[in-house]
Amino acid sequence: MEVMEKTGKSKENKQPTGKQLREEIFIVIKKNWPIHVSGVCRHLAIEDNASNISKLVYHFNQLKKEDKIHTKRIDRALLAWPLEIEKLRVMRDFFE
Numbered sequence: 869m870e871v872m873e874k875t876g877k878s879k880e881n882k883q884p885t886g887k888q889l890r891e892e893i894f895i896v897i898k899k900n901w902p903i904h905v906s907g908v909c910r911h912l913a914i915e916d917n918a919s920n921i922s923k924l925v926y927h928f929n930q931l932k933k934e935d936k937i938h939t940k941r942i943d944r945a946l947l948a949w950p951l952e953i954e955k956l957r958v959m960r961d962f963f964e
Contacts, residue, residue, distance in 0.1 A: 883914060890927045894950075897937055901949035 884892055896911045897903055905924045909916045914924075928948055931937045938954045940947050 883912075890930060893924065893927050894931055894936055897931075897948050898950050901953060902947045903949070905946050905948075 883889070892912060893908055896908050900907065900911065903911075905921050905928065906916050908924055909920055914920050925946060928937065928939055928946060931948075932939050935951055937948045938951050
């Protein structure tokens with residue numbers, strides 16, 4: 869109760885942050901590809917507002933730098949899918 873009084877937030881409903889959040893985002897992308905940023909918000913039960921969307925876009929970009937996902941911007945929408953799927957697509961094109 870002291871934590872809630874000092875910070876205004878309870879410990880029980882704490883959302884993951886940093887690398888832990890990035891790993892959870894990656895798991896959601898692997899299971900539900902292709903997926904939009906707001907779709908990841910819904911899967912992680914995060915409120916779908918501009919601040920949270922920006923935070924997830926940052927993690928999408930970090931995952932892209934780590935070569936874990938591939939992203940494509942369609943108009944204002946950012947879609948993502950695992951890089952493994954992109955490799956399979958290239959192999960399929962090679963065999964055809």
